[in-house]
Amino acid sequence: MSNETEYPDNSDNVLAFTKRFNENADIKEMLNVSKAKKGEVYCRHERIEINEHQRSVTCRRCKAVVDPFDWINSVAKKEAIIAWELTSLRLEIKSHREGLEKLKREETNCKARIRTAKAKLEADI
Numbered sequence: 001m002s003n004e005t006e007y008p009d010n011s012d013n014v015l016a017f018t019k020r021f022n023e024n025a026d027i028k029e030m031l032n033v034s035k036a037k038k039g040e041v042y043c044r045h046e047r048i049e050i051n052e053h054q055r056s057v058t059c060r061r062c063k064a065v066v067d068p069f070d071w072i073n074s075v076a077k078k079e080a081i082i083a084w085e086l087t088s089l090r091l092e093i094k095s096h097r098e099g100l101e102k103l104k105r106e107e108t109n110c111k112a113r114i115r116t117a118k119a120k121l122e123a124d125i
C-alpha cells in the first residue's frame, strides 16, 4: 500500500494570486527588451568553463556563451592593472623602508646625545 498523497496542481491559482499584487506584471512580459533593475547583479563572466568538444567558452555562473578573445582580453587588462598596482605598492614599501631607516638613525643619534648629556651632568656634579 502506498502512502503517497497526490496534490492537485494549483499553479494557476498561485499565478493569479501573485498577479493580484501587481496588475501590470503582464506588461513587462510583453517587452522584447528590458533593462536590468538597479541592484541586480551584473555578471562579469569571471569563472568560465571550456568545452573542448564544442570548442566553446561558457560562463559557469550565468551560462552565457563568452567570446574567447574578449575574455582573454579582459583578463589581460585586469592583469595590467594588477601589475601597475604592484609596482606602485613596491615603490611605497621602498619609501617606507627608507623612512624607517632614517628614524632608526635618528633614534641612535638621540640615544647617543642623551648618553653624552648624562655623562656631562654626572661629571659636573
Ligand SMILES: [Zn+2]
Residues within 6 Å of the ligand: 043, 044, 045, 046, 059, 060, 061, 062, 063, 064
Ligand atoms: Zn556570466
